Amino acid sequence: MSTPTTLLVRDVQLSRGARPVLRSVSLDVNAGEICALMGVSGAGKSTVLRAIAALEPINAGTIAVGDFVLRAGPIPRELQLRALRRHVGFVFQTPALFEHMTALENVMLAPVHTLGWPSGQADEVARRLLSSLGVVARADAYPRQLSGGEAQRVAIARALALDPTLLLMDEPTSALDPARRGALGDSLRALANDGRGLLIATHDVDFARSYADRVIVLHQGQIAEQGMATTVLSSPATDATRELLRGVNEERPGQV
Amino acid sequence: MLRLIAVISVVAVAACQTPRARVADNRPFRWGGDAEGGAPFVEADAADPSRVRGFDVEIAGLLAHGLGRREQFVQVAYVSIEQSIERGDFDAGMSGVEDRPELRARHALSIPYYEFREVLAVRPSDAGRFRTLADLAKHRVATLGETQAYRILVDEQAKTGLVPVSYDDDVHPYADLVSGRVDAVLLDNVIAERSLRKTGGFVIQPEAVAIGHYVAVLAHANTVLRDSINDILRARIRDGSLEKIFRTWQVWNDDEARFFARTAAEANSSVISDTRSGQSPIAYLPSLLRAALITLLLSCLAMALAVTAGAGIAAARVYGSPVVRGLFTAYVEVVRGTPVLLQLFVLYYGLSSVIRLPAFAAAVLGLGLNYAAYEAEIYRAALEAVSRTQLEAARTLGLSEFLIFRLVRAPQALRLALAPMTNDFVALLKDSSLVSVITVVELTKQTAIYATNVGSWVVPGILCAAVYLAMSLPLSRFARRLEQRWSAT
Numbered sequence: 001m002s003t004p005t006t007l008l009v010r011d012v013q014l015s016r017g018a019r020p021v022l023r024s025v026s027l028d029v030n031a032g033e034i035c036a037l038m039g040v041s042g043a044g045k046s047t048v049l050r051a052i053a054a055l056e057p058i059n060a061g062t063i064a065v066g067d068f069v070l071r072a073g074p075i076p077r078e079l080q081l082r083a084l085r086r087h088v089g090f091v092f093q094t095p096a097l098f099e100h101m102t103a104l105e106n107v108m109l110a111p112v113h114t115l116g117w118p119s120g121q122a123d124e125v126a127r128r129l130l131s132s133l134g135v136v137a138r139a140d141a142y143p144r145q146l147s148g149g150e151a152q153r154v155a156i157a158r159a160l161a162l163d164p165t166l167l168l169m170d171e172p173t174s175a176l177d178p179a180r181r182g183a184l185g186d187s188l189r190a191l192a193n194d195g196r197g198l199l200i201a202t203h204d205v206d207f208a209r210s211y212a213d214r215v216i217v218l219h220q221g222q223i224a225e226q227g228m229a230t231t232v233l234s235s236p237a238t239d240a241t242r243e244l245l246r247g248v249n250e251e252r253p254g255q256v
Numbered sequence: 257m258l259r260l261i262a263v264i265s266v267v268a269v270a271a272c273q274t275p276r277a278r279v280a281d282n283r284p285f286r287w288g289g290d291a292e293g294g295a296p297f298v299e300a301d302a303a304d305p306s307r308v309r310g311f312d313v314e315i316a317g318l319l320a321h322g323l324g325r326r327e328q329f330v331q332v333a334y335v336s337i338e339q340s341i342e343r344g345d346f347d348a349g350m351s352g353v354e355d356r357p358e359l360r361a362r363h364a365l366s367i368p369y370y371e372f373r374e375v376l377a378v379r380p381s382d383a384g385r386f387r388t389l390a391d392l393a394k395h396r397v398a399t400l401g402e403t404q405a406y407r408i409l410v411d412e413q414a415k416t417g418l419v420p421v422s423y424d425d426d427v428h429p430y431a432d433l434v435s436g437r438v439d440a441v442l443l444d445n446v447i448a449e450r451s452l453r454k455t456g457g458f459v460i461q462p463e464a465v466a467i468g469h470y471v472a473v474l475a476h477a478n479t480v481l482r483d484s485i486n487d488i489l490r491a492r493i494r495d496g497s498l499e500k501i502f503r504t505w506q507v508w509n510d511d512e513a514r515f516f517a518r519t520a521a522e523a524n525s526s527v528i529s530d531t532r533s534g535q536s537p538i539a540y541l542p543s544l545l546r547a548a549l550i551t552l553l554l555s556c557l558a559m560a561l562a563v564t565a566g567a568g569i570a571a572a573r574v575y576g577s578p579v580v581r582g583l584f585t586a587y588v589e590v591v592r593g594t595p596v597l598l599q600l601f602v603l604y605y606g607l608s609s610v611i612r613l614p615a616f617a618a619a620v621l622g623l624g625l626n627y628a629a630y631e632a633e634i635y636r637a638a639l640e641a642v643s644r645t646q647l648e649a650a651r652t653l654g655l656s657e658f659l660i661f662r663l664v665r666a667p668q669a670l671r672l673a674l675a676p677m678t679n680d681f682v683a684l685l686k687d688s689s690l691v692s693v694i695t696v697v698e699l700t701k702q703t704a705i706y707a708t709n710v711g712s713w714v715v716p717g718i719l720c721a722a723v724y725l726a727m728s729l730p731l732s733r734f735a736r737r738l739e740q741r742w743s744a745t
Binding site for chain 2: 053057070075078079081082085086088089090092096097098099100109110113114158160161162
């Protein structure tokens, strides 16, 4: 059975100044799939996500999300990125909720201002999203009143408000205890089952083993290895993956 | 306020280092005058600006000579002469000081040495219709603040609704008469004739509004020196030395001759003692509160302008092209780097040939544009302090740059800017006292007028401070509350 491809990254290179961060990255994310982008700190995981979300310009290669194609060169103006924004949701490592708005207002912002929905409709959808993530009781709370786990769920709800086909998440488990990690994993599985593609930058091997369908290992700005999560994580084919797994044994799992 | 500080700069006097040879009184005879007042009273000598000249200078010379003491000139702002004399900054003040009853009540005054007429100056086209003060009902009439003429105008205001406009110097009233900002000027004929010779553009009505005299003013307790000075003055009137001085300075006339004849005839001119005591502070409260309203209105309007313009400048500096950024950076640096007093002068007087702003509008504009530079810096810093992740999060939600600014960046920046903004508003409230230099009578100016009237700064000063605090404290409270509410959420 072939599933449609949600994200297609081809030969992407990205430098900051003279320093190459991504040397040549190609990867796909399919609909309904949870894909873990793994690697030690500094491997370039976050940068891949930021490049896909057009937060950082790429020097070479292409990034295709649905019909939208991002090419090398300066970041296009926001007006030209509308199709991309509609299809890609982003959950930052720090939840980055808007501090002057309630949880509900954070989630309603995009439907009202990007889609132009009447606030009644946006309110309804936002509450439904918060409810599906189990935080609707905190709808009227401000970000600083939320716990780390609650804030993250609100951030996921906000990222889902535009009903994206691709969800990018940066280290979602870094601030969570093991129980919450499990709850998050279940929520993400539900999102994938809805037909979304999820690309999750993480170095949490346990989390990847439990919830990822596929693992992509990034090493010094290049793809070192990719394949089924169970295969890659149980019998690593490269030193990069072995280093990653060894790090787990030396450090506490889930550590940033 | 500058002129309240009574900045006294001692101008070097030639024979300063003469050895103290004489056994007699070897202290110098220190006399205070305002060289800014100019000829024919006291002016800086063009040939040697460290020296002064004028008829008051020459009379002071006669007095010093008569006292057997060397003279020493002390520069003092005209309006501060009264305060300085009691502080002991100098022995006698003479700079066209007017003989006024309340002055006599508070200080020791010499006999009059010159008689002047308060005359009306009007534009030539108005010479027919503005002959007397009565013709100037509801019109703006300028004069020097805290003078006999100002008192006359204030009395007239109550009767006919004439609008007195007070200046800190005697040059700008005539300039503003010619340019149409005021309809008449009431001042001493000496000043009026000087201005007519210098700049012209107006006519002097022949009929005198009042008669006045110039005197030397001494500290209340200093009656011994005052009596010596009176003796010297009488002798110099009799022997014609004073007439010679006044002739040199072209202020001798028939009135003067008659006045001198009268003075010489009075064998023993006893000093009239005015027993009029200071009025109760309550009487001044309405005018202080009115002035406080002006201060408040002025500050609010100026702050509104500062906030609006400041936000625009900040946005231009954060989002603008390099050229736009450079332009506004230059504005901010120039405005912050020069005194607001200078900016007010330039705006009101300097630009008056191009655009004739009413005083209040010039005050709002001057303070507002000055504070806009400070606000702009606060907002710019606040905008830049909003974290990049917040802006990126907004971008990933598909908001346009403008919406990101309006919905995310500006509201968060405003919370950061609130405390420094409140600070600036309180500062502005107090800086608004500077606008009295462009004839706006606000709280501090009104207090100065009041203090001159009662001859003390204690009660007026306390009242004035209380009114300022009554305005600034609620503001700080309001800001603190808002901050607490924002930080609680």
